[in-house]
Amino acid sequence: MLKIHNSQTRKKEVFKPITPGKIKMYVCGMTVYDLCHLGHARVLVVFDTVTRYLRYGGYEVTYVRNITDIDDKIINRANENGEDFSALTERFIQAMHEDAAQLGVLVPDEEPRATASMPDIVDMIQTLIDKGYAYTTQGDNKAEEGRDNYQGDVYYDVSAFAGYGKLSGKKLDDLRAGERVAVDERKHDPLDFVLWKAAKPGEPSWDSPWGKGRPGWHIECSAMSTCCLGNHFDIHGGGQDLQFPHHENEIAQSEAATGETFVNLWMHNGFVRINDEKMSKSLNNFFTVREILKLYKGEEIRYFVLASQYRSPLNYSDQLLDNARTALSRLYNTLRGLEIPASVDESDSAIEKFKQAMDDDFNTPEALAVLFDLANQVNRLRDVDEKAAAKKASVLKTLANVLGLLETDAEQFLHAGARTSDNGENIETMIEARNTARENKDWTEADRIRDELDAMGVVLEDKDGKTVWRRS
RNA sequence: GAGCUGAUGGCUGAACGGUAUGGCGCUGAUCUGCAAAAUCAGAAAAUCUGGGUUCAAGUCCCGGUCAGCUCUCCA
Numbered sequence: 001m002l003k004i005h006n007s008q009t010r011k012k013e014v015f016k017p018i019t020p021g022k023i024k025m026y027v028c029g030m031t032v033y034d035l036c037h038l039g040h041a042r043v044l045v046v047f048d049t050v051t052r053y054l055r056y057g058g059y060e061v062t063y064v065r066n067i068t069d070i071d072d073k074i075i076n077r078a079n080e081n082g083e084d085f086s087a088l089t090e091r092f093i094q095a096m097h098e099d100a101a102q103l104g105v106l107v108p109d110e111e112p113r114a115t116a117s118m119p120d121i122v123d124m125i126q127t128l129i130d131k132g133y134a135y136t137t138q139g140d141n142k143a144e145e146g147r148d149n150y151q152g153d154v155y156y157d158v159s160a161f162a163g164y165g166k167l168s169g170k171k172l173d174d175l176r177a178g179e180r181v182a183v184d185e186r187k188h189d190p191l192d193f194v195l196w197k198a199a200k201p202g203e204p205s206w207d208s209p210w211g212k213g214r215p216g217w218h219i220e221c222s223a224m225s226t227c228c229l230g231n232h233f234d235i236h237g238g239g240q241d242l243q244f245p246h247h248e249n250e251i252a253q254s255e256a257a258t259g260e261t262f263v264n265l266w267m268h269n270g271f272v273r274i275n276d277e278k279m280s281k282s283l284n285n286f287f288t289v290r291e292i293l294k295l296y297k298g299e300e301i302r303y304f305v306l307a308s309q310y311r312s313p314l315n316y317s318d319q320l321l322d323n324a325r326t327a328l329s330r331l332y333n334t335l336r337g338l339e340i341p342a343s344v345d346e347s348d349s350a351i352e353k354f355k356q357a358m359d360d361d362f363n364t365p366e367a368l369a370v371l372f373d374l375a376n377q378v379n380r381l382r383d384v385d386e387k388a389a390a391k392k393a394s395v396l397k398t399l400a401n402v403l404g405l406l407e408t409d410a411e412q413f414l415h416a417g418a419r420t421s422d423n424g425e426n427i428e429t430m431i432e433a434r435n436t437a438r439e440n441k442d443w444t445e446a447d448r449i450r451d452e453l454d455a456m457g458v459v460l461e462d463k464d465g466k467t468v469w470r471r472s
Numbered sequence: 473g474a475g476c477u478g479a480u481g482g483c484u485g486a487a488c489g490g491u492a493u494g495g496c497g498c499u500g501a502u503c504u505g506c507a508a509a510a511u512c513a514g515a516a517a518a519u520c521u522g523g524g525u526u527c528a529a530g531u532c533c534c535g536g537u538c539a540g541c542u543c544u545c546c547a
Contacts, residue, residue: 010476028547036547043547073545168542174474175543217545239547240477246546269547270477276539280546307495308485313478313540320484323496330495333509357486365486369494379510443505450507461509468509 002057002359004235005311007243007266008167012361017234018264023054023061026225026263028238028246029111031068032092033077036099037286038301038316039239039272039279045302046269046310046362047237048105049403053358056402064228065108066221067093069115070214075203085204086115099289102298104404110228114220118206121215121223124257125154125195125208133160133256134195136210137186152210154196158189161252167266168244193249195219218249222257225250231258237267269310279316287316297416299405300324306364306403327372329414329470331400334375336410336468338382338390340397348395350374354402364403371400414470417457427458431467434460 002015017023027047030040051063068074069089078085100107114121128134137152158164158172165171175191194216199205205212215223225233231254238247247266254262272279279286292301304324308314350370357366374396381389400406408416415424430449437445450460459472 030547031545039547041547046547071545169475170543171474177474177543240541241546244542245544271541271547273540278541278546282546311477312485315484317483319496323484326497327495330509336509363486365484365495366493369486372494376511383510438505441505447506459508462504462507463509470509 003361004265004267005361007268010169013265015265017059018232021058021060023059023235024229024233025051025054025061025063025235025237026221026229026233027063027065027108027236028221028242029065029067030092030096031071031073032089032096033071033074034092034281035288035290036096037272037279037281037288038292039286040096041099041103041289041301042269042272042305042310042314043237043239044100044105045103045305045404047267048103049306049364050235050237050267050362051106051108052402052404053362057355062110062229063108064110064112064225066224067096067111067113068217068220069093069113070204071114071217095290099293102293103289103302104299104407106404112224112228114215114224117220117224117227118215120227121219122196122206122208124223124226124253125215125219127257128156128195128253129154131256133157133252135188153186153194153198153213154210155187155192156195156249156252158191158193158252161256163255164191164252165248167248167251170244170248193218193245195253218246219253221246222250222253222262226254226258226262231260231262233263235265235267236263237269240268240270243268267310270308270313272314272316274316276315292321296321296325297413299408299413300328302404303328303368306405307368309361309363309365311361328405331371331375331396331406332408332410332413333470334378335393335397335406336414338378338386338393340390340394342394344394344398345391348392350395351399354399358402367399367403371396371405374399417471427453427456427469431460431469435467 003012004015005011006013025047027043029043030036036044047063047065051061054061067089070085074085074089078088081088125134129136134154134156136154165175172191176189196208196210196213196219197216198211198213203214205214225236236247236250243266251262274285274287277283277285289301300321301324304321305314307320307324307327350373353373354367354370357363357370360366374392378389378392378396381392397406430453434446434449434453437443437449453460453469454472457472458469461468461470
C-alpha cells in the first residue's frame with residue numbers, strides 16, 4: 001500500500017490514482033539561464049526515482065517536467081552576454097540534458113517549454129479575465145520608464161479566489177502583514193501576481209489581446225500541466241521553495257480557470273544544504289553538477305542523493321560523496337564476476353522489504369539497507385554456491401535498478417574513473433609484471449608495482465589466482 | 473514579526489508505542505607472501521533538555537534550547 005506525504009495536508013496519505021493503474025505527474029523543472037547545481041540534481045533524481053518506482057509497481061505513469069525558457073533572469077543574462085535569449089536557453093537546456101543523463105535520470109514523457117506554449121497560456125489568462133479572477137492595467141499609463149508601447153499588464157486577483165493559501169497554509173492577512181516588497185500601485189492587492197507582463201522595447205515578446213509581452217512565471221506551469229495532463233491530475237512535485245508562492249499561485253490559476261480540483265497530491269523535496277545553509281544561487285554557495293562530476297561519477301552523486309529521504313535536508317560534503325563512492329563500490333564488487341540470470345526470483349523476501357520501504361513515502365535510505373542486506377547474502381553465498389549467489393544477485397540488481405543504481409556493468413563501472421581517462425592497457429601490463437614478480441617471490445618488486453598503481457588510483461585484488469583491479 | 477520543519481553513535485542517516493536498521497569510519501579474527509575484497513566478531517558507543525500520557529515513549533502531548541526553512545527570484 002503506497003503512502004505518500006502530501007504537502008497540502010502535511011500527512012502521509014494512501015495514494016489512490018484518479019484513474020486506476022494510471023498516474024499523471026507534473027514536476028517543475030528548471031529555469032534555464034545557468035548550469036544545474038546540486039539542488040536541481042536532487043529534484044531530477046528524486047522524481048526520476050519516484051517515476052521508476054511507480055512504474056515498477058505496475059502503474060502507467062505520464063511524467064511531465066517543464067522547462068522555463070523565458071523570464072526576467074533569462075533576459076538579463078542574455079543581455080549581459082550580448083546574445084539572443086534563445087541561444088542562451090538552448091545551450092543550458094542541452095547542458096541540463098547532459099547532466100540529467102549523467103545522473104541516470106530518464107527522459108520525461110513530455111518536456112513542455114513556456115515559449116512553445118503561448119497559445120495555451122494566453123487562453124488561460126483570457127479565461128481568468130472573463131471569469132473575473134484577473135484584471136488588466138490597460139489604459140493606466142503612469143507606466144514605468146522605458147515602456148513606450150506599454151499597454152498593460154495582467155494581474156491575478158487573489159481576493160477573488162476563496163482557496164488562496166490552502167497549500168502553504170497561509171492566511172491572506174498574515175501574508176499582507178509580512179509583505180516585504182515595495183507596493184506596486186497598479187496592483188489592487190499587494191499579493192496579486194502578474195499573469196502577463198507587457199514588454200519593454202527590445203525584450204522578447206509574444207502577441208496577446210493585451211499587447212506584446214510575456215507570461216508571468218506561475219501561469220506557464222498552470223497552462224502546461226493542464227494542457228499535458230488535463231484539468232485534474234494526480235501528483236505535482238518540485239522543490240520545497242516552490243510551495244509558496246509558485247504552487248499556491250498555480251492552484252489559484254488552474255482551479256479558477258477550470259473550476260475543477262487541480263492536483264490531488266503535492267510532493268516537495270527538501271533542500272540541499274551546505275554548512276547548514278540552503279544551497280542557492282543568491283547565497284552563491286552552490287556547486288554545479290558539472291563541477292562535482294569532475295570528481296565523482298554521476299551514479300555516485302545519485303547514491304548520495306538517495307541516501308537521504310527526499311523530504312529531509314541533504315547536507316553536502318566531500319566526505320559524504322566519498323562515502324557514497326565506497327558504498328557503491330561495495331555493491332558493484334558484490335555483482336562483479338557473477339553470471340547474473342535475467343530472471344528474478346519473485347519470492348525473495350527482500351523484494352517485499354524493498355517495497356515496504358518504498359511504499360512508505362519513498363524511503364530510499366531503508367530501501368538501500370535492503371540492498372546491502374542482499375549484498376551480504378550474495379557475498380556469503382558466492383564461495384559456497386555460486387549459482388545461488390548469482391540468483392540472489394539478480395534480485396539485488398533488479399531492485400537497485402528501480403532506484404536507478406547498478407545499471408552499469410560491474411566490470412565497466414569499477415574500471416571507470418571519474419578523474420582518469422587512460423584506457424587501462426598500461427594497467428594490465430603493470431599487473432602482468434607484478435604477477436611475474438610474485439611468481440618469482442620477488443615481493444619487493446611486486447609491492448613496488450602495486451604502490452605505483454595505487455598512486456595512479458588503481459587498487460588491486462588478488463583472488464582465485466587472478467588479479468582484478470578497480471579505481472579507488 | 474507570523475508560520476513550518478527538524479534535533480538519534482566518530483560521520484551519515486532509518487525505525488506500525490514494545491530495549492534502536494543500514495552505510496562510511498575504527499578495532500580484532502579468518503583469508504592473503506603482505507595487502508585489497510569478502511566474511512565473522514567487536515567498540516566506554518547515541519535518541520537535545522524539562523515535564524506529561526502509558527504496563528511500555530526515539531516514536532504521542534505540553535514547555536524550553538538550538539538549527540534550518542517559508543512569508544521576495546530560487547529545485
